[in-house]
Amino acid sequence: xxxxxxxxxxxxxxxxxxxxxxxxxxxxxxxxxxxxxxxxxxxxxxxxxxxxxxxxxxxxxxxxxxxxxxxxxxxxxxxxxxxxxxxxxxxxxxxxxxxxxxxxxxxxxxxxxxxxxxxxxxxxxxxxxxxxxxxxxxxxxxxxxxxxxxxxxxxxxxxxxxxxxxxxxxxxxxxxxxxxxxxxxxxxxxxxxxxxxxxxxxxxxxxxxxxxxxxxxxxxxxxxxxxxxxxxxxxxxxxxxxxxxxxxxxxxxxxxxxxxxxxxxxxxxxxx
Amino acid sequence: xxxxxxxxxxxxxxxxxxxxxxxxxxxxxxxxxxxxxxxxxxxxxxxxxxxxxxxxxxxxxxxxxxxxxxxxxx
Numbered sequence: 069x070x071x072x073x074x075x076x077x078x079x080x081x082x083x084x085x086x087x088x089x090x091x092x093x094x095x096x097x098x099x100x101x102x103x104x105x106x107x108x109x110x111x112x113x114x115x116x117x118x119x120x121x122x123x124x125x126x127x128x129x130x131x132x133x134x135x136x137x138x139x140x141x142x143x144x145x146x147x148x149x150x151x152x153x154x155x156x157x158x159x160x161x162x163x164x165x166x167x168x169x170x171x172x173x174x175x176x177x178x179x180x181x182x183x184x185x186x187x188x189x190x191x192x193x194x195x196x197x198x199x200x201x202x203x204x205x206x207x208x209x210x211x212x213x214x215x216x217x218x219x220x221x222x223x224x225x226x227x228x229x230x231x232x233x234x235x236x237x238x239x240x241x242x243x244x245x246x247x248x249x250x251x252x253x254x255x256x257x258x259x260x261x262x263x264x265x266x267x268x269x270x271x272x273x274x275x276x277x278x279x280x281x282x283x284x285x286x287x288x289x290x291x292x293x294x295x296x297x298x299x300x301x302x303x304x305x306x307x308x309x310x311x312x313x314x315x316x317x318x319x320x321x322x323x324x325x326x327x328x329x330x331x332x333x334x335x336x337x338x339x340x
Numbered sequence: 341x342x343x344x345x346x347x348x349x350x351x352x353x354x355x356x357x358x359x360x361x362x363x364x365x366x367x368x369x370x371x372x373x374x375x376x377x378x379x380x381x382x383x384x385x386x387x388x389x390x391x392x393x394x395x396x397x398x399x400x401x402x403x404x405x406x407x408x409x410x411x412x413x414x
Contacts, residue, residue, distance in 0.1 A: 069351055069353060070351075070352040070353050070377070071349050071350060071351050071352055072349070072350050072352060072373075072383075072385040072386065073347065073348070073349045073350075073386070074346070074347035074348050074349070074369070074386040074389035074392050075345065075347045075389050075390070075392070076347075078345055078346065078347035078394075078410045078411070078412050079347055079349065079410050080410065080412075083347075083394075083410040083411055083412045084408070084409075084410055085346070085394050085396050085409040085410060085411045086396040086399040086400070086407075086408065086409040087408045087409075088405035088406075088408070089405075092405060096354055096404075097403070097404055099403065100356075101356035101357055101358035101381065101403075102356070102358030102359070102360055102403060103403055104403065105403070106402075106403030106404050106405070107400075107401060107402070107403045110403075110405050259401070260360070260401065261364060261401065262364055262395075262396075262397040262400045262401055265400045265401060266400070295358075301359070302358040302359060302360055303358075303359050303360065303363050306360070306363075
């Protein structure tokens with residue numbers, strides 16, 4: 069392994085602060101440079117590792133850029149048909165209720181072909197975690213327009229920008245599932261800065277805890293970039309995401325458990 | 341007061357040169373190399389190693405997890 073190092077005297081095992089988790093395999097990620105998928109994978113692997121769930125986790129792979137996810141994280145996986153991951157996760161969780169079951173899906177998978185599965189799994193309150201990567205485009209197949217593509221955003225099938233009169237408005241999937249009674253924790257995060265990575269990791273840890281307590285569906289949307297299909301450099305695409313995606317898909321919790329709300333109000337009352 | 345010093349190790353073979361680490365580094369430690377790795381990417385490297393504080397911001401945002409971070413007090 070070729071590597072470059074900083075000050076060599078500091079590099080000792082006792083000074084180690086951060087190292088890629090062992091759950092990530094040595095396989096080189098198949099993503100384009102700067103893609104948010106890699107960061108999302110690593111956070112997920114870190115959470116599973118830190119919670120000691122490696123042998124207790126079953127993940128459902130989507131169809132899309134992250135279709136080869138089973139090669140990158142060293143846990144049990146099952147590949148689902150396009151968009152059908154929540155249905156498969158429902159079956160697995162009902163048969164093996166003691167396992168930690170999650171799906172990892174993109175916007176083409178979850179919000180287009182799998183809309184019905186997603187909404188009904190969330191409505192039934194299946195005790196699973198759904199991780200939704202939203203980059204507003206079909207990444208793998210060449211940048212076609214997705215349901216989440218922003219108004220006026222160019223893609224290979226909307227070369228003059230998305231015209232909402234003809235093509236409809238972007239689908240805010242996370243807002244829809246937040247209104248359903250079956251969901252317990254719904255949040256929207258991103259992974260483009262260190263602070264956002266920490267917040268996303270915290271959200272995932274909460275979701276793992278809620279699943280242990282059989283609370284209901286947890287839904288985490290990660291607003292991500294697609295440098296190749298947005299035709300920008302990774303740094304430019306992160307900036308574009310902040311300026312254009314975040315106003316339409318604002319970050320933050322959309323639905324938090326009722327217990328937390330009462331806790332927060334009682335805390336603020338104390339402060340008053 | 342004790343000074344905190346950090347050091348990073350970059351796995352050149354796996355770096356895809358996306359520059360996200362360079363932008364997220366608060367001290368300007370990281371720069372992109374003038375040479376390319378075997379895949380043809382301009383890899384990241386600690387150009388100013390003395391400035392590193394071991395905050396691990398670069399490692400946290402690196403999509404490919406190529407950065408390992410060490411930190412100590414001097």
